[in-house]
Amino acid sequence: xxxxxxxxxxxxxxxxxxxxxxxxxxxxxxxxxxxxxxxxxxxxxxxxxxxxxxxxxxxxxxxxxxxxxxxxxxxxxxxxxxxxxxxxxxxxxxxxxxxxxxxxxxxxxxxxxxxxxxxxxxxxxxxxxxxxxxxxxxxxxxxxxxxxxxxxxxxxxxxxxxxxxxxxxxxxxxxxxxxxxxxxxxxxxxxxxxxxxxxxxxxxxxxxxxxxxxxxxxxxxxxxxxxxxxxxxxxxxxxxxxxxxxxxxxxxxxxxxxxxxxxxxxxxxxxxxxxxxxxxxxxxxx
Amino acid sequence: xxxxxxxxxxxxxxxxxxxxxxxxxxxxxxxxxxxxxxxxxxxxxxxxxxxxxxxxxxxxxxxxxxxxxxxxxxxxxxxxxxxxxxxxxxxxxxxxxxxxxxxxxxxxxxxxxxxxxxxxxxxxxxxxxxxxxxxxxxxxxxxxxxxxxxxxxxxxxxxxxxxxxxxxxxxxxxxxxxxxxxxxxxxxxxxxxxxxxxxxxxxxxxxxxxxxxxxxxxxxxxxxxxxxxxxxxxxxxxxxxxxxxxxxxxxxxxxxxxxxxxxxxxxxxxxxxxxxxxxxxxxxxxxxxxxxxxxxxxxxxxxxxxxxxxxxxxxxxxxxxxxxxxxxxxxxxxxxxxxxxxxxxxxxxxxxxxxxxxxxxxxxxxxxxxxxxxxxxxxxxxxxxxxxxxxxxxxxxxxxxxxxxxxxxxxxxxxxxxxxxxxxxxxxxxxxxxxxx
Numbered sequence: 001x002x003x004x005x006x007x008x009x010x011x012x013x014x015x016x017x018x019x020x021x022x023x024x025x026x027x028x029x030x031x032x033x034x035x036x037x038x039x040x041x042x043x044x045x046x047x048x049x050x051x052x053x054x055x056x057x058x059x060x061x062x063x064x065x066x067x068x069x070x071x072x073x074x075x076x077x078x079x080x081x082x083x084x085x086x087x088x089x090x091x092x093x094x095x096x097x098x099x100x101x102x103x104x105x106x107x108x109x110x111x112x113x114x115x116x117x118x119x120x121x122x123x124x125x126x127x128x129x130x131x132x133x134x135x136x137x138x139x140x141x142x143x144x145x146x147x148x149x150x151x152x153x154x155x156x157x158x159x160x161x162x163x164x165x166x167x168x169x170x171x172x173x174x175x176x177x178x179x180x181x182x183x184x185x186x187x188x189x190x191x192x193x194x195x196x197x198x199x200x201x202x203x204x205x206x207x208x209x210x211x212x213x214x215x216x217x218x219x220x221x222x223x224x225x226x227x228x229x230x231x232x233x234x235x236x237x238x239x240x241x242x243x244x245x246x247x248x249x250x251x252x253x254x255x256x257x258x259x260x261x262x263x264x265x266x267x268x269x270x271x272x273x274x275x276x277x278x279x280x281x282x283x284x285x286x
Numbered sequence: 287x288x289x290x291x292x293x294x295x296x297x298x299x300x301x302x303x304x305x306x307x308x309x310x311x312x313x314x315x316x317x318x319x320x321x322x323x324x325x326x327x328x329x330x331x332x333x334x335x336x337x338x339x340x341x342x343x344x345x346x347x348x349x350x351x352x353x354x355x356x357x358x359x360x361x362x363x364x365x366x367x368x369x370x371x372x373x374x375x376x377x378x379x380x381x382x383x384x385x386x387x388x389x390x391x392x393x394x395x396x397x398x399x400x401x402x403x404x405x406x407x408x409x410x411x412x413x414x415x416x417x418x419x420x421x422x423x424x425x426x427x428x429x430x431x432x433x434x435x436x437x438x439x440x441x442x443x444x445x446x447x448x449x450x451x452x453x454x455x456x457x458x459x460x461x462x463x464x465x466x467x468x469x470x471x472x473x474x475x476x477x478x479x480x481x482x483x484x485x486x487x488x489x490x491x492x493x494x495x496x497x498x499x500x501x502x503x504x505x506x507x508x509x510x511x512x513x514x515x516x517x518x519x520x521x522x523x524x525x526x527x528x529x530x531x532x533x534x535x536x537x538x539x540x541x542x543x544x545x546x547x548x549x550x551x552x553x554x555x556x557x558x559x560x561x562x563x564x565x566x567x568x569x570x571x572x573x574x575x576x577x578x579x580x581x582x583x584x585x586x587x588x589x590x591x592x593x594x595x596x597x598x599x600x601x602x603x604x605x606x607x608x609x610x611x612x613x614x615x616x617x618x619x620x621x622x623x624x625x626x627x628x629x630x631x632x633x634x635x636x637x638x639x640x641x642x643x644x645x646x647x648x649x650x651x652x653x654x655x656x657x658x659x660x661x662x663x664x665x666x667x668x669x670x671x672x673x674x675x676x677x678x679x680x681x682x683x684x685x686x687x688x689x690x691x692x693x694x695x696x697x698x699x700x701x702x703x704x705x706x707x708x709x710x711x712x713x714x715x716x717x718x719x720x721x722x723x
Contacts, residue, residue, distance in 0.1 A: 020380060020389040040420035047406055047417055054408045125403045126421055127380040194331055281335040283382040284301070 027276040033129055041132050041139075048111075048140035063144035064151050067099040074099075078216045087218045089249050093155045097246055098215040098239045100152060104145040105181050105235060106206045111137035112185025113202050116193045120286040130279045131272065134189040138182045145174075152246070166245040166252055173241045173257070176264045180234045183267030186275040193278070194285050214239055219253070231256040234264040289392070290354035291473060291504050292378070297387035299348040299373050302334055302341075337385055347373040349528040351387070357472075358502040362509060362519035362536060364543055369525040371508045375399060375475050378506065393472030393504070396423055400477070402462030407451035411442055411461055414450055418465045432468045439494075440464035467494045477508045512540050544686065557583060558681035565675025568605055569666045572598040572643070574681035579652065585683045589657060589704065595681070596647040597664050601639050606668060608639045610646050613663040614655075616702050622660065633669055655685045656704035 034041075053059040071092060078084045079091030086094035112134035116123070119133050156162065192198035213235045214221075222230045231237055237253060237260025244252040338344055348370045355361055363371050376382045378389060379397030404421040405414050415436055419429040429436075437443055440461040442453075450458055476495070495505070495518060509515050515522060515536060522539040524532040526546075532539050558574040575598070578584045579591025587593040597610050609631075614622045625648050662681045666674040 016394055018380070018389075018391040018395065020377065020384065020391070022383055022386060036425075037420075037423075039424075039426040042426075043417045043420045047409060047413070050413070051406060051408045122404050122421065124376075124381060125399045126397060128421065128423070194334065278335075280383045283376065285334055 023280050026273075027280075029131070029272065029276060030129070034131075037128055037132060040128055041136065044132060044136040045139045048136055049143050052140070052144075060144075060147055063147040067096065067103040067148050068151060070103075071096040071099050074216050084217050085221065087220060087243070087250050089161070089243070089247050090159050093152075093159050093161060093247065094218070094243065095216060096152060096155060097243050098213075100145060100148040101177055101239050101242055102210060102213065102215050102235070103148060104141050105177060106210070107144065108138045108141040108178075108181035109184055109188065109206060110202060111141070112181070113188035113192055113198055115185075116189040116282060117196070117199075117286060123286055124283045130282060131186065131275055134185045134275070135182055138178055138185055141181075142174075142178075156246070161247050161249070163246050164248040166248075169241070169252075170245055173238050173245070176234065176241075176257075176260055177238045179268040180238070180260075180264040183264065183269070183271035186271035187267075190271075190275040190278050193282050209233070209235070212236075218243075218250075219256070220250075228255070228259065231259050232263060234260040234267065236260065238264075288357060290390075291357040291359075291392050292353075292355040292506075293390040294351055294353050294378075295388050297348055297351040297374075297377065297389065298346060298385050299370075299377060299382070300337060300344050300385040301347050303343050303345055346528050348377070348384075351525075351528075351530055353523060353530065353533060355504060355506070357393075358504055359521060360505040360507065360519045362507050362515035362522040363525060364509070364512070364515060364522055364540065365525035365531075370528040371525055372399070372477055373528075374525070375477050375506065375508055379475050391473060394423070395473045395475065396469040396471035397475040398422075398466050398469075398477065399475075401459060401466055405450055405458070405462060408449055410449055411440075411446045411453070414461065415465055418462065419468075422466065422469055423471070424469065428470075436464045436468050439467060463491055467491070472504060474503055474505045476505065512544070516540060560677055560680060565666070565673060567675075568603055569599055569601050569608065569674045571664060571666065571675060571677055571680070572600055574598075574662060574664065576681060576683045585681075586686050587683060589652065589655070589685050589687045591652045592649060593652075593683075594647045594649050595662060595683075596645050597680075598643065598645045599666060600643045601641050604638050604640055605674070606638050607633060607635045607670075608666065608668055608674065609633075611665050611667060612648055615661050615663070616658060620702060622655065622702055628669065635670075653706040654703060656699060656702055657685055657687055658702075659684045 053062060056062065058065065074095050075092045079086065079095070084091075115133045115137055116130070122133075123130065188198050188202060212230075212233055219227065219230065219236060219240050231253075237256040237258075240250070240253045241257045241260075244250045333341075351370075351374065363374065365371050373382075375397060376399070377384050378391070379395060379399065381397075381399075402418065404418055406417065409417065415433065416426065416429055419436075420426065437446060440457075440463075442457050442461055445453065445457065450461070453461070495507075505518075507515065507519055519536050521534065522532075522536040523530055524539050524543050531546075532542055560571045560573060575583055575596045576585055576587065577594045577596065578587045579593060595612060597612065599610065601608065609627045611624065611626045613624045616622055627646050660683055661679050662683070663676070663678050664680045665676040668674065
């Protein structure tokens, strides 16, 4: 055993140097540190996934039940009763395609905005790059997203709707969705550490946001001249993009997606920057 | 001397404490107040993270602390609650940032402010080893390598795949400490973590920490456990009110620490007033006063010195053969001793005590009780006729050691009593016993 210990000592003799002092000015991301903590990141994601459906009867089915039953309700009320157009696509699959993206997005924002406050016991006891915490929720949510996606594949078979070659851009759209969720999540998580109003704002925000995103209706319902303003919401491009590449009945909304990409990247940078500026006082205010 | 592995220069940390807000009196005031609340709340919340120098609601948890620590030094940090010990460790481990000043650390730091940080109750022991290990800064490969060792140290092999929420608290702590004990940083910061677990495991942890020290690691150890500090740390830093009161050889520092904290206690004479005791009312106890060897009122007495326990009581009507009885209990409720006034004055049914106020003093010898806290129960009785009154937990006192001269004498001893026991050593294989006396 001593042999091993000795070995480790030699290996670590590079002697990392830490300088602790009050931080002033713009805080940048320490990528080397993030790389060192990548295992922690992985284990936190695994933890979130493993713990999520512990002691439930339906387990992972919950990931499907939520978007699926919402889709059923929306189909009844918006599709059948209100007769909202759906770009010539059967309403259930039109809506479900958007629902899986939205369920992921809403869930990621919900958990990440509460993540810093919820991890108070960790933050006040041990140091690690704090930014890992809100981003964990963004990654862990992808499993539920994939499960719900499988159901979408089944529906595509049922409706005989097949994706186009553009499906190759789907990973890019998923990344945009994650960037938006991550940016908003980090921003809200950081704000929530000090201003607990955020906890009450998030459910309201998510609901509001859902109605300005083309989920129960198509973006084509929005008058042409307002469409680019409408597309400032990055989830618009993502969801219209999802429909175009998966269902292949509508034109790929290139301009919207480009705008979404710019905005979601901007949101991510904004969220990360704000988070880095205020993370130094998390332990003191939680 | 080589360059210090930890350099702390002019370190200060400020915290905001809440001030009482003025209360409203009229309905109108309350209403305006409710509407103005958001503005006030916002102002208060914003101030929470701002540095201020002359505000009534700030406290300096640390004020201008400077010290150097050389590689492989093991340093104890002692001080009363609120002296800034934990704040210092939190800044050193980068959990919170200082208000001013700076620290230079040359080496990998691991801090143990709590065992089991990040343990998730739903996850199994195996999963928690990995989670907790990475939280403490280990890499996965590092944990893989030490996994068997960690499991062996924790003694929970059989429950490795059981969720930790089904663990007993002892198993939980053992697993948590096992992970922490296998950290291999150059600098280890430890806060009071030994206050958990059963005695046997504590010993094992102390042993493991001793190992850590001997492997040439630099350790900062915050503790109230003076014997542990004395055993592990050659050097100690004594913090008082956010500043360094003393820094030096552990034995001297601890002696000074105990003396100053006892002096504080001695300034407030201890008198345990008894409000209402259960009993017939013929006699009511008034107070219990403990006096140390110098005759001063104090609830802290020196292990070496004689001390007295005085019970003051009032007799309301003439009573035959009245006596006071005291019982002393240790903190684990062991009945240590009982003493009665009839031991000295004898039982005589003919003696009548007249109404009035009396004090009876019991003299207890030094070199009797071991260090620790004790409680006293008192009762009044006429033997054969039962209790006149009984008072549980009438007073408490602490036996401490501050006249101690250090060395083997000042080590903790097991047991409740600690009499001075002499010993003789005789060599048997030769006849000359003279040299031994």
